[in-house]
Amino acid sequence: MNKFSFRKITQFIFFAIVLIVTYAKNAVELGLPTIPWIDGLSLHAICPFGAVETFYTLITGQGMINKIHESTIVMFVLVTAGAVLFGSAFCGFICPLGTIQEWIGKLGKKLFPKKYNKIIPQKLDVKLKYLRYVVLAAILYFSSTTLKLVFADYDPYYALFNFYAGEVTITAIAVLAVVLLSSLIIERPWCRYLCPYGVILGWFNKIRIFKLSRNSTTCIDCKKCDRVCPMNLKISDKKSVTSTSCISCMECTSERACPVEDTLVMKMGGVK
Amino acid sequence: MSAQSKAIALTLAVLLLGGVYVADYLGFWVTESTKEPAKYTDGEFAGSYNPADIRGSYSFEDVANAFEISVETLADAYGIDATDYTAAEFKLNQLEIVYPNLGEDVELGTGSVKYFVALYTGLPYEDEGDGLPLRGIDILTEEGKIDDAKRNELLAIAIDLSLYQTSDETSSPTTETSENEVEEEKIITGNTTIQDLYNFGLTDDILTEVLGEIPATKSMSLRDFCTEKGLSFSEIKATLIEKIDH
Ligand code: SF4
Ligand code: SF4
Numbered sequence: 001m002n003k004f005s006f007r008k009i010t011q012f013i014f015f016a017i018v019l020i021v022t023y024a025k026n027a028v029e030l031g032l033p034t035i036p037w038i039d040g041l042s043l044h045a046i047c048p049f050g051a052v053e054t055f056y057t058l059i060t061g062q063g064m065i066n067k068i069h070e071s072t073i074v075m076f077v078l079v080t081a082g083a084v085l086f087g088s089a090f091c092g093f094i095c096p097l098g099t100i101q102e103w104i105g106k107l108g109k110k111l112f113p114k115k116y117n118k119i120i121p122q123k124l125d126v127k128l129k130y131l132r133y134v135v136l137a138a139i140l141y142f143s144s145t146t147l148k149l150v151f152a153d154y155d156p157y158y159a160l161f162n163f164y165a166g167e168v169t170i171t172a173i174a175v176l177a178v179v180l181l182s183s184l185i186i187e188r189p190w191c192r193y194l195c196p197y198g199v200i201l202g203w204f205n206k207i208r209i210f211k212l213s214r215n216s217t218t219c220i221d222c223k224k225c226d227r228v229c230p231m232n233l234k235i236s237d238k239k240s241v242t243s244t245s246c247i248s249c250m251e252c253t254s255e256r257a258c259p260v261e262d263t264l265v266m267k268m269g270g271v272k
Numbered sequence: 273m274s275a276q277s278k279a280i281a282l283t284l285a286v287l288l289l290g291g292v293y294v295a296d297y298l299g300f301w302v303t304e305s306t307k308e309p310a311k312y313t314d315g316e317f318a319g320s321y322n323p324a325d326i327r328g329s330y331s332f333e334d335v336a337n338a339f340e341i342s343v344e345t346l347a348d349a350y351g352i353d354a355t356d357y358t359a360a361e362f363k364l365n366q367l368e369i370v371y372p373n374l375g376e377d378v379e380l381g382t383g384s385v386k387y388f389v390a391l392y393t394g395l396p397y398e399d400e401g402d403g404l405p406l407r408g409i410d411i412l413t414e415e416g417k418i419d420d421a422k423r424n425e426l427l428a429i430a431i432d433l434s435l436y437q438t439s440d441e442t443s444s445p446t447t448e449t450s451e452n453e454v455e456e457e458k459i460i461t462g463n464t465t466i467q468d469l470y471n472f473g474l475t476d477d478i479l480t481e482v483l484g485e486i487p488a489t490k491s492m493s494l495r496d497f498c499t500e501k502g503l504s505f506s507e508i509k510a511t512l513i514e515k516i517d518h
Contacts, residue, residue, distance in 0.1 A: 045303035
């Protein structure tokens with residue numbers, strides 16, 4: 001298996017970018033040492049999910065809710081364009097909250113090699129994944145009725161990059177702590193069960209231009225793809241991976257886990 | 273080979289970073305509130321911000337940044353409690369959420385803030401049709417921004433927000449107990465009619481005492497009657513509420 005991973009490098013780079021620009025902004029406000037040449041940005045200004053939160057107020061002509069700016073809409077459009085091409089690849093390649101869960105998961109795999117990512121029974125796992133829709137519906141409802149960025153008070157992503165800046169609620173820090181701790185035993189718990197943006201991007205897996213496709217004639221049914229999937233998806237009996245939970249990490253494909261060349265690959269239009 | 277992962281990684285990186293670069297070049301990459309109303313283009317005030325261009329998406333802070341008025345004054349005038357909302361971040365289009373029960377004819381939104389700011393700053397403003405909070409009119413008086421004649425004129429469009437501030441006082445329409453339902457029906461708003469006043473238990477004698485006469489048209493709204501007779505709606509309203517309570 002090829003150890004070198006473009007995905008992991010991309011994850012690292014985007015994590016670093018977000019860390020640096022949010023620090024640059026907080027540093028100016030908190031009087032901490034600043035970073036020369038770097039313009040600080042608020043996390044709200046670069047998180048594409050903000051556009052979803054302000055969707056209702058935008059279409060009803062009420063403008064954007066507090067703290068959301070034009071840049072948020074730009075990010076949303078760009079990430080959506082990426083999702084049309086590669087489904088939820090933003091989750092697997094870019095999102096820093098996904099990345100940090102993966103990093104902690106690496107430690108978890110070492111600490112609990114037998115139990116890691118196997119403690120939630122499959123039936124319960126399937127049910128818990130619906131929580132993502134509940135979180136999404138609640139956010140849409142409360143942001144459109146209060147015109148405030150209500151989710152910021154619970155958002156672990158915001159807490160991750162701003163916990164030292166004082167503006168973060170205890171609730172958000174608690175959510176972050178629970179997410180990071182449970183990452184030791186469950187792979188990407190936030191993405192899997194709660195992320196409201198992940199579920200939106202996940203829907204693009206059904207319509208994406210480049211689909212993950214399995215060639216059933218060359219597949220030797222070794223089920224290696226199923227075993228490596230961080231989201232515990234069953235791939236070995238599918239023609240295409242269209243699950244909303246797939247994060248497009250490419251770990252299952254012929255360039256990583258699948259031992260047969262050109263068997264599990266990304267294909268334009270997928271396999272009919 | 274990991275050509276496909278490489279393709280995804282490069283495409284996303286170019287799309288996001290390149291997209292931000294292009295958006296910045298085109299002027300779409302706005303990462304902070306730059307809420308600035310248009311300026312007067314001619315006349316004595318040319319170059320000053322025009323309150324008529326204040327938008328519903330502006331926060332009190334945006335308004336305070338553009339005009340000689342403080343966030344505290346705005347919050348005080350509009351009864352915004354800093355414990356519910358950070359007053360500085362409070363957006364004008366949230367007024368309708370905070371005061372949902374003002375009645376159909378009563379306008380208390382961005383237009384009201386535009387008018388209030390114009391009066392407070394002495395800037396010219398034409399569209400004077402919106403209501404003003406009673407507390408706002410008091411502030412204008414206390415700070416010497418308006419004279420008595422103007423105050424009396426403004427009292428006709430005053431809205432006493434203290435009557436609407438807590439759900440106990442206003443009793444939302446969904447309140448369950450019948451006792452509260454009665455209370456709720458007795459709230460006088462801009463579209464309360466003369467007939468409603470009779471329904472609240474007020475008699476001809478009381479109406480004559482408070483209004484000076486018995487209005488001929490029972491379907492007329494109290495506000496219209498006051499406007500027609502040159503009476504202060506908010507003062508009449510306060511007196512009538514006292515009578516209802518007795
Ligand atoms: S599911 Fe959510 S948190 Fe996870 S990687 Fe995707 S966007 Fe990020
Ligand atoms: S291993 Fe394959 S199926 Fe599982 S999340 Fe990654 S890309 Fe999707």
